[in-house]
Amino acid sequence: LNARMLARITGVDASMIQTNTQCYWEQIAQGIVQMVELPWKVYEHSSPTTAMIASAVRRAIAENGCSIGAVFIDYLQQIPLESGGNMAFEVGKITRQIRDIAKSHKIPVFLGCQINRGNQTTADKRPNRHLLRNSGEIFEVCDQLIMLYRDAVYTKDPSDRTIELIVEKNRLYGKLGTATMLCDLSTSKFLNLAR
16 A cells, blocks of 8 residues: 555556665655655554444544544455344445444545456446445445446556446436546556546
């Protein structure tokens, strides 16, 4: 994560930051100074419970002395289930608990989720809400559902830098559809397409 953030700030390829820092030392050093000033925190835990996530949010708000801008959780399937019961029910319960955190603190929560690989066998590889693992509850609870698709993953075309943001649900603003952007994965940047 640090290498990706540094790549985004400095414009230096993330792989170069991890392997060959000497030729970019000045840029990286300046990027580190900027990173230290950023008002963000990373809480690392391989399997955080929703109670741990809620506690981390409360702690961040208390340390900040005010509200926080957003919470990013990577990803839903890493949050442990409470029992060996119905998987869809358990995922729905976790999703509702995450939504409660967002509502009680009035902050957006971005929750990453893995999809089933069913689209790999179809002609159109684009994801849709039905491919979300245990999707029924997730789709019902979320305010927005945005899925990412990169054609280059399937065509193996290294020059294709486009990425599609497919809006499957948009309770807040109502519009659905697909936005196409450019992505530079080496520096973790997304850019508007030139028109």
